[in-house]
Every structure is written in C-alpha cells, then in structure tokens.
Amino acid sequence: MIKKQATNPAQADTKQPVHEQVYQTLRSMILFGELAPGQAVTIQGLTDSLGAGMTPVREAIRRLMSEGALMFQGNRRISVPVLTQEDLRQVIFVRKSIEAELARRAAHNMTPAAAEALEQLDLALDQAIETGDVGGYLRSNYDFHALLYTIADAPILTEMADRLWLRFGPSLRVVCGRFGTQNLPDRHKEMLDALRAKDAEGVARAMEQDVEQGMEQMLGVLSETEA
Amino acid sequence: MIKKQATNPAQADTKQPVHEQVYQTLRSMILFGELAPGQAVTIQGLTDSLGAGMTPVREAIRRLMSEGALMFQGNRRISVPVLTQEDLRQVIFVRKSIEAELARRAAHNMTPAAAEALEQLDLALDQAIETGDVGGYLRSNYDFHALLYTIADAPILTEMADRLWLRFGPSLRVVCGRFGTQNLPDRHKEMLDALRAKDAEGVARAMEQDVEQGMEQMLGVLSETEA
DNA sequence: CACCGAAAAATTTGATCATATTCTGTCGCC
DNA sequence: GGCGACAGAATATGATCAAATTTTTCGGTG
Numbered sequence: 284m285i286k287k288q289a290t291n292p293a294q295a296d297t298k299q300p301v302h303e304q305v306y307q308t309l310r311s312m313i314l315f316g317e318l319a320p321g322q323a324v325t326i327q328g329l330t331d332s333l334g335a336g337m338t339p340v341r342e343a344i345r346r347l348m349s350e351g352a353l354m355f356q357g358n359r360r361i362s363v364p365v366l367t368q369e370d371l372r373q374v375i376f377v378r379k380s381i382e383a384e385l386a387r388r389a390a391h392n393m394t395p396a397a398a399e400a401l402e403q404l405d406l407a408l409d410q411a412i413e414t415g416d417v418g419g420y421l422r423s424n425y426d427f428h429a430l431l432y433t434i435a436d437a438p439i440l441t442e443m444a445d446r447l448w449l450r451f452g453p454s455l456r457v458v459c460g461r462f463g464t465q466n467l468p469d470r471h472k473e474m475l476d477a478l479r480a481k482d483a484e485g486v487a488r489a490m491e492q493d494v495e496q497g498m499e500q501m502l503g504v505l506s507e508t509e510a
Numbered sequence: 511m512i513k514k515q516a517t518n519p520a521q522a523d524t525k526q527p528v529h530e531q532v533y534q535t536l537r538s539m540i541l542f543g544e545l546a547p548g549q550a551v552t553i554q555g556l557t558d559s560l561g562a563g564m565t566p567v568r569e570a571i572r573r574l575m576s577e578g579a580l581m582f583q584g585n586r587r588i589s590v591p592v593l594t595q596e597d598l599r600q601v602i603f604v605r606k607s608i609e610a611e612l613a614r615r616a617a618h619n620m621t622p623a624a625a626e627a628l629e630q631l632d633l634a635l636d637q638a639i640e641t642g643d644v645g646g647y648l649r650s651n652y653d654f655h656a657l658l659y660t661i662a663d664a665p666i667l668t669e670m671a672d673r674l675w676l677r678f679g680p681s682l683r684v685v686c687g688r689f690g691t692q693n694l695p696d697r698h699k700e701m702l703d704a705l706r707a708k709d710a711e712g713v714a715r716a717m718e719q720d721v722e723q724g725m726e727q728m729l730g731v732l733s734e735t736e737a
Numbered sequence: 738c739a740c741c742g743a744a745a746a747a748t749t750t751g752a753t754c755a756t757a758t759t760c761t762g763t764c765g766c767c
Numbered sequence: 768g769g770c771g772a773c774a775g776a777a778t779a780t781g782a783t784c785a786a787a788t789t790t791t792t793c794g795g796t797g
Contacts (some may be wrong), residue, residue, distance in 0.1 A: 300752065302701070326775060336754050338565060341778090342572045345529070349573045351669065358761065359777055373666040380607040392704075439600040439677070442578070443670065525742060527778065563780045568752090585787065586751055 302339035316456020320390035352449035388435035414447040543683020556685035579676035615662035637730035
C-alpha cells in the first residue's frame with residue numbers, strides 16, 4: 284500500500300485501520316455485484332490485489348464470513364455463497380419484518396429535510412432505471428434504504444437489515460444484469476408520501492410491498508436458474 | 511503453545527483451527543455470563559490467558575464484534591456492550607418475529623424423537639430452576655431453543671436468532687444473578703404440546719409469549735439499573 | 738511546606754508485516 | 768489405477784512499529 288503522509292488528501296483513508304478499509308472494499312464489491320455468486324476468493328489473491336498484508340485481509344474475510352457475505356467452502360476454500368430459493372425465503376421473511384419496523388420508526392423521526400434527501404436519492408434511482416444503469420440502480424436503491432435506516436435511528440435493526448443486503452446482493456446483481464432495470468418495483472413514491480404524512484403504518488405497508496415485490500421477482504429468477 | 515502429537519485425546523480440539531476454538535470459548539463466556547456487561551477485553555490479555563497467538567485471537571474478536579457480542583469502545587478499547595432499554599426493545603421485536611417463525615418451521619418438521627429430546631432438555635431446565643442453578647438455567651434454556659432451531663432447519667434464521675442471544679446474554683446473566691431463577695417464564699410445556707400436535711400457529715404463539723415475558727422482565731430490571 | 742496541575746516519559750495495547758509450519762490438492766511415476 | 772512427492776495456500780507465531788493511557792516528575796501557588 285502507498286505510504287500516506289498524514290496530510291489532507293483522503294484523510295478518512297488514513298484515519299481508518301487497514302483491515303477496516305479492506306472490509307469496506309470487499310463489502311462494496313459483494314454488495315454491488317463485482318463478485319458473482321459462487322466465485323472463489325483467496326486470501327493471497329486479496330493481499331496481492333489490494334496491496335495489504337495478510338492479517339488485515341484475514342480479519343476482513345472473517346468478518347464478512349460471519350455476516351454471511353462469504354462462505355467457508357469446506358476445505359479451507361472461501362467463496363461468495365450461492366443463494367438458494369430456500370435461503371431467499373428466509374431472507375424475505377426477516378427483511379419484511381425488520382424493514383417494516385425501520386420504516387415505522389423512520390416515520391416517527393421524519394423531518395422535511397430528511398424527506399427532501401430521500402427524494403433526491405429516489406430521483407437518482409429513477410434516472411438509473413431509465414438509463415438502464417444497473418450499477419447505479421443497485422447503489423441508489425441501497426442508498427435510499429440506508430438513509431431510511433439512519434433516520435429510523437435503531438442501530439441493532441439497521442445492522443441486521445444491512446447484513447441481509449449482503450446475502451442477496453450478488454444474486455440481485457445477476458437478476459438485474461439478466462432482465463434489465465425496467466420492471467423493477469418502486470414503491471418509494473408511496474413511501475415518501477406516507478413518510479411526509481408521518482403515517483407509520485402506511486410506510487410500513489409500502490415498505491413490505493416494496494420488499495416483497497423485489498424479492499419475489501428474484502425468487503422467480505432463482506427458480507429458473509436452479510436446475 | 512504445547513506441541514500436539516495428533517493423537518486421540520481431544521481430537522475435536524486439534525481438528526478445528528485455533529481461531530475457531532478461541533471464538534467458541536469466548537462465545538460461551540459471553541453467552542453464559544462469564545463476562546459481565548461493560549467488562550473490558552484486551553487482545554494481549556486473551557493471548558496470555560488462552561495461550562494462543564495474536565492472529566487467531568484477533569480474528570475471533572473481530573468475528574464477535576461483528577456479531578454485536580463485543581463492542582469497539584472508541585479508543586481501540588474493546589468491551590462487552592451494555593444493553594440499553596432501547597437496544598433491548600429492538601432485540602425483542604426481532605426476536606419475537608424470528609423465533610416465532612423458527613417455531614412454526616420446527617412444528618412442521620417435528621418427529622417423536624425430536625419432541626423427546628426437547629422434553630429432556632426442558633426437564634433439565636426445570637431442575638436448574640428448582641435448585642437455583644443460574645448457570646445451568648442459562649445453558650439449558652439456550653440448549654432448548656438451539657435444538658428447536660436445529661429442528662426448524664433454517665440456517666439463516668437460526669444464525670440471526672443465535673446472534674441475538676449474544677446481545678442479551680450478559681445482561682440476562684446479571685438479571686438472573688440478582689433475582690434468582692424462580693419467577694422466570696417457562697412456556698416450554700405449552701410449546702411441547704403444540705409441537706407434538708404439529709400446531710404451527712400454537713407453537714408460534716407460545717414462543718412469542720415465552721420470548722416476550724422473559725424479555726419484558728429484563729426490560730423492567732434494566733429500567734431500574736439505568737440511572 | 739503541602740497540594741494541584743501540566744507536561745513528559747514509560748508502559749501497556751493495538752496494528753501490521755514477514756516468516757515458519759501445516760495441510761490439501763495435484764501431478765507424475767510405478 | 769494407486770501411491771508418493773511437490774506445489775500452493777492457509778494457519779499461526781513472533782517481532783516491530785505506532786498510539787494511547789497512565790504514571791511520574793517538576794513547577795507554581797495557597
């Protein structure tokens with residue numbers, strides 16, 4: 284890794300320990316589909332490509348394994364897990380429950396400024412859908428939900444929800460890559476209206492539908508892919 | 511570390527990598543209250559007391575931090591988190607949802623043999639309650655739920671439920687230590703009946719109540735403890 | 738003369754790396 | 768086709784560097 288001389292440029296980089304940087308990098312790669320389901324990952328490969336030592340890479344990998352983003356493939360072999368239909372069903376169940384609750388909490392804490400910020404993200408998302416920018420869609424969609432989590436102000440629920448994204452992220456990428464960004468669900472407009480009205484149950488319902496539609500679509504694709 | 515000559519004694523020990531052993535050890539200590547909420551933990555202290563190298567200990571700690579069982583206390587100081595009432599409320603919400611679903615799934619997969627095994631664990635639990643054996647109660651209670659998870663056969667849900675135990679484990683120990691094992695909730699008998707009848711919704715209801723009662727009791731104690 | 742506060746040194750602890758050791762999977766040879 | 772050597776990768780250790788806390792000391796003041 285390049286020696287940073289504790290100056291301004293990218294202070295956030297040097298501020299954080301290497302294992303944290305590696306973790307964030309890997310996490311993004313998995314979340315936004317730069318690593319495909321089933322793809323193998325080696326420690327040495329990472330130390331080379333990221334230019335970091337073994338220890339930090341090791342710690343990052345353990346952490347991601349613990350989060351279900353990476354999987355121990357038996358003989359000391361590590362790979363991105365392939366989501367089965369059954370896996371996805373479990374994810375759907377929890378995600379509906381948790382995201383609905385986060386939405387309720389977000390409704391309670393809603394401010395005009397927060398609503399504005401959410402709307403901005405939703406606009407970016409619409410644009411990504413129109414232009415068929417899969418990467419942009421994935422990122423904007425995640426950002427929208429992530430901001431909602433922040434507003435909800437519930438660290439434990441947020442952490443659990445975040446973890447679920449890591450599980451279906453790679454497969455979501457595959458689905459979008461195959462079927463484009465057109466008929467993807469977007470209940471965000473309804474959610475925004477309900478959020479502004481502080482209608483907690485309304486937001487929760489919209490969120491459940493948003494999650495359900497997106498996930499069910501994945502389920503459909505998985506059922507084709509799984510022989 | 512002592513050189514192990516790949517022989518019989520404790521083959522399971524040598525079979526697993528050191529970082530896994532360290533993880534399991536620490537996990538048990540946290541789950542069953544050998545580490546109190548707020549207690550500090552140092553890497554070097556662990557390398558000494560467990561007789562392991564730095565890297566394995568490091569990996570185990572990262573993993574536990576990622577699971578919410580340990581917490582990064584600002585200035586590179588690691589400790590067992592203190593559960594706030596707000597934290598516990600979030601835990602309660604998710605736990606009710608997930609454990610109920612696991613109970614439903616367990617009901618579907620129930621066999622006479624499984625019911626028998628559960629009953630055995632419940633008997634051990636009753637005995638622990640009578641004799642006021644706090645450690646035994648914590649272990650049996652966990653074992654009962656853990657076996658139910660196994661029967662439910664839903665890896666992702668199980669992993670999430672397990673993680674929640676790590677969050678409230680230390681505080682549960684404190685509560686039990688203070689108020690004994692007497693008026694602890696035990697809906698396990700109802701659950702067993704419903705499980706044998708394969709009444710999924712009945713099990714789910716009993717489980718929700720079991721969780722709710724136990725957790726609400728903790729909430730009450732926390733409200734006294736928090737100044 | 739005793740006490741308080743601040744600054745500096747020392748110890749403790751965490752982060753990273755380079756290296757040795759062990760295990761697994763594979764390729765060649767019998 | 769089976770057995771053994773080799774290669775590659777992962778596990779684990781110890782050393783080294785950096786940061787932070789704690790302790791110690793010194794100067795000033797009541």
